Amino acid sequence: MLADLGYGSLIITLFISIYGASAAYFGSRRGKPAWVDSARNAMLLTFPLLTITTLSLLYLLVNAHYEFPFVSQVISNTMPATLRITALWAGQAGSLILWSWLMSAFACAVMLRKWDRDREFLPWVIVVTLVTLAFFLIISIFVENPFLRYWQSPAGSVVTAMFQPGGMQLFAPLNGNGMDPLLRHPGMILHPPMLYLGYVSFVIPYAFAIASLVTGRSDDRWIRITRRWALVAWLFLSLGLVLGMWWSYGVLGWGGYWNWDPVETASFMPWLTGTAFLHSVMIQEKRGILKQWNMLLIILTYCAVILGTFLTRSGIASSVHAFLQSALGPLFFIFIGLTFIFSLWLLIKRWNDLKSTTEMTSLFSREALFLLNNLLFVGFFVVCFWGVMFPIITDAVGSIWQKLPALSNLFTIQKIDIRSDYYTLPAALLSAGLILLMGLAPLSAWKSSTFKTLARAAIKPFAASLLLVPILLLGGMRSWVAILGFWICGFATLVTLNEFWRAARARHRAQGESLPVALWRLAGKNRRRYGGYIVHIGVVLMAIGIIGTKVYTTETQQTISQGGEITLGQYTVQFESLSAFNTSDGRNIARAVIRVSKNGAYVGELYPRRDYYYESQQAVTIPGVRSTLADDLYIVLADWQPLSTTSATFKVYHNPLVNWLWIGGFFVFTLGMLWAAWPERESQAIPFRKPVQLTREMNGP
Amino acid sequence: MKAKNFLVEAGLALIASLLFAGLVSAQQPQPTPSDDQVNAIARQLYCPVCENTPLDVCPTTACAQWRDLIRQKLMEGMTNQEIKDYFVEYYGARVLGAPPAAGFYWLAYVVPPIIILAGAYVLLRALRSWKKTTSPPENPPPQTLSPPPQETGKNEYIQRLEDEVRRG
Numbered sequence: 001m002l003a004d005l006g007y008g009s010l011i012i013t014l015f016i017s018i019y020g021a022s023a024a025y026f027g028s029r030r031g032k033p034a035w036v037d038s039a040r041n042a043m044l045l046t047f048p049l050l051t052i053t054t055l056s057l058l059y060l061l062v063n064a065h066y067e068f069p070f071v072s073q074v075i076s077n078t079m080p081a082t083l084r085i086t087a088l089w090a091g092q093a094g095s096l097i098l099w100s101w102l103m104s105a106f107a108c109a110v111m112l113r114k115w116d117r118d119r120e121f122l123p124w125v126i127v128v129t130l131v132t133l134a135f136f137l138i139i140s141i142f143v144e145n146p147f148l149r150y151w152q153s154p155a156g157s158v159v160t161a162m163f164q165p166g167g168m169q170l171f172a173p174l175n176g177n178g179m180d181p182l183l184r185h186p187g188m189i190l191h192p193p194m195l196y197l198g199y200v201s202f203v204i205p206y207a208f209a210i211a212s213l214v215t216g217r218s219d220d221r222w223i224r225i226t227r228r229w230a231l232v233a234w235l236f237l238s239l240g241l242v243l244g245m246w247w248s249y250g251v252l253g254w255g256g257y258w259n260w261d262p263v264e265t266a267s268f269m270p271w272l273t274g275t276a277f278l279h280s281v282m283i284q285e286k287r288g289i290l291k292q293w294n295m296l297l298i299i300l301t302y303c304a305v306i307l308g309t310f311l312t313r314s315g316i317a318s319s320v321h322a323f324l325q326s327a328l329g330p331l332f333f334i335f336i337g338l339t340f341i342f343s344l345w346l347l348i349k350r351w352n353d354l355k356s357t358t359e360m361t362s363l364f365s366r367e368a369l370f371l372l373n374n375l376l377f378v379g380f381f382v383v384c385f386w387g388v389m390f391p392i393i394t395d396a397v398g399s400i401w402q403k404l405p406a407l408s409n410l411f412t413i414q415k416i417d418i419r420s421d422y423y424t425l426p427a428a429l430l431s432a433g434l435i436l437l438m439g440l441a442p443l444s445a446w447k448s449s450t451f452k453t454l455a456r457a458a459i460k461p462f463a464a465s466l467l468l469v470p471i472l473l474l475g476g477m478r479s480w481v482a483i484l485g486f487w488i489c490g491f492a493t494l495v496t497l498n499e500f501w502r503a504a505r506a507r508h509r510a511q512g513e514s515l516p517v518a519l520w521r522l523a524g525k526n527r528r529r530y531g532g533y534i535v536h537i538g539v540v541l542m543a544i545g546i547i548g549t550k551v552y553t554t555e556t557q558q559t560i561s562q563g564g565e566i567t568l569g570q571y572t573v574q575f576e577s578l579s580a581f582n583t584s585d586g587r588n589i590a591r592a593v594i595r596v597s598k599n600g601a602y603v604g605e606l607y608p609r610r611d612y613y614y615e616s617q618q619a620v621t622i623p624g625v626r627s628t629l630a631d632d633l634y635i636v637l638a639d640w641q642p643l644s645t646t647s648a649t650f651k652v653y654h655n656p657l658v659n660w661l662w663i664g665g666f667f668v669f670t671l672g673m674l675w676a677a678w679p680e681r682e683s684q685a686i687p688f689r690k691p692v693q694l695t696r697e698m699n700g701p
Numbered sequence: 702m703k704a705k706n707f708l709v710e711a712g713l714a715l716i717a718s719l720l721f722a723g724l725v726s727a728q729q730p731q732p733t734p735s736d737d738q739v740n741a742i743a744r745q746l747y748c749p750v751c752e753n754t755p756l757d758v759c760p761t762t763a764c765a766q767w768r769d770l771i772r773q774k775l776m777e778g779m780t781n782q783e784i785k786d787y788f789v790e791y792y793g794a795r796v797l798g799a800p801p802a803a804g805f806y807w808l809a810y811v812v813p814p815i816i817i818l819a820g821a822y823v824l825l826r827a828l829r830s831w832k833k834t835t836s837p838p839e840n841p842p843p844q845t846l847s848p849p850p851q852e853t854g855k856n857e858y859i860q861r862l863e864d865e866v867r868r869g
Contacts, residue, residue: 255758415795418800
């Protein structure tokens, strides 16, 4: 019964979404505010309705209603209630419901803001948001319905259908398949909701951008309204990506965290265009230029969000044929194609209205450097997009090619996968360029910087950062890639910290405040700037972790008997014992005890293990990891003698600096973004006390 | 004459013994390669069956057999490149970490740089054309806390900062 309630809510939400979008359109076109208000109420209603759908689905999961194929595919009798809740996004149908529910929550939140100043945007924001929501609801109802049931005929055959076919009875298996064991990790439990929160948050700036285009407004109001939405979207997307990396590192047992898998890369693409957008909107706010470009970036980000969701869900990344066999594929292509063409058409229509009111005056101004930053981000997006699409293109072209004997005799085209080796060089070059720009841009001024002024501003931090090179060489570093990478990181860090120091010291002199108070108040006065700088520090920390692991990771694999040792760098690991046992939640665990020494001194024990899940007949490798700020020792139980357990094969990785990746990606990113997005209080005037002293200080002796 | 015959026979015997020794050594099996030697090659190859999993870490039985195959090929004296070529021949170019830069696959490498360079060209032209339209003002208005470190820049910075401090 509850399932019918959930399904009914889903259907009603679809009708309400279609009604709301139509009413908003009609109300705007005919100048009838009552219709727009009605559309607004419809949009507010989508959230409670989809909450009913989501809760009913959760009820089915928690109470193990195996008569629903979705439930039986993602849970089993041995799974605890907490895991059954997270199973909502373990399957395609449930994750699409989650997407819609989050979308409706954000739609509802945006409706609750004050619209007095921006009444003209309201109908078009409703249209865009509800059309997007309706598309996902159509998929949930007609293609990936989680409320379908099993029905059994008297002859024993089982079919799936929403309603009872004639002569058939409801069929409920005694147990389900259970969630993929790989997904039972904290990183993967949090990763999809975070990613989806990022995705749906970016729909809001897109909706406002379209509203701005439709209404013909050429100012930056839409950007100012959606600034916080974009920041929050970026934070969620970033956290989603880093959680995915953390999951990969913790559960896949390969010692790495990012492998340029098409699904990973697809979720990275909206982050790239979104980050370019966050930088680019600052130019429009400060200088009133690049209006068309910002529109294009948010359109690209929206399309990348839809593309990211469907590349994950459609199976297109593995095979174009599987993709085309599913109804999801054509629907996806039609929707993304139509929205992209419609958005571009609107942009082209308003192109002249969006021409800049002011001009760029210097190639070395901050806005010019931001533009270069945008070029690199979009270049990175192009590399990723092409890498993700190339297997699909070769698959499709190869199929046609084979049917043309005259051409296929010349050379063959087979589906080719694009993997990490393809991305390594462009990713390294583009990232290095972006971090270098991160250091240079704060040194330039809006509008007025010339090459000379920029060079003068950069010379001191440049010279100071060069001191890092001999230090690294004296420390024994010989890889020029690592030295160059660390130097760029050092330069960006110096410039960023100097921005804090210089301004805080000036305020300290002028106001007589202590340095920490001056820093706190200064950062509080311009949250976006200083929040952005904190995020830049986070990026540098992540880069340090990436350089450390990419250049200096070492590994070895050896088979040893009990008491035997493996030495890797400063570490020696000794195999003490191995035991295999069953657990009450349906696992067989093979767990090794490893004694770890560093430079001959005992530092602790690690327990690498392999969990075999009987229900799903899948094994998961859980590494034993010793983490410090300097490095990780990461041990994988690769193989063992099942009966005697007296010898086993271990793969040992030494991953230097890897934890800076998590520190930068989780904590510093979050701190910076929360700082930047935190609502600012109205400023209060305070007396200005020591201007003369300040001027002396800044002018020097 | 006898001495001459002796020298010829001795020479022939030496050549024969060297050849024999060479043959014997060639027939001797190579030492069994270590897991690390196998993984060094397996790392550059991808499981032809599992999606996007490097061969050195893929836990499936099929991949374990492919690693054994690499070990066997190493014992036969094949080089790393020869083993990679062997895998490409049998399983296609999809086992490689990056597509071969040949035929249609060239497009994988050519298209992104062309788009990025075209973007850079458009950007440069746009910047130049924007710059030509107006000349830089004599005294640019203060826009940022970050100053050019020249006299006017410092004054701007101080002005901006003082404004900010005044606001609290």
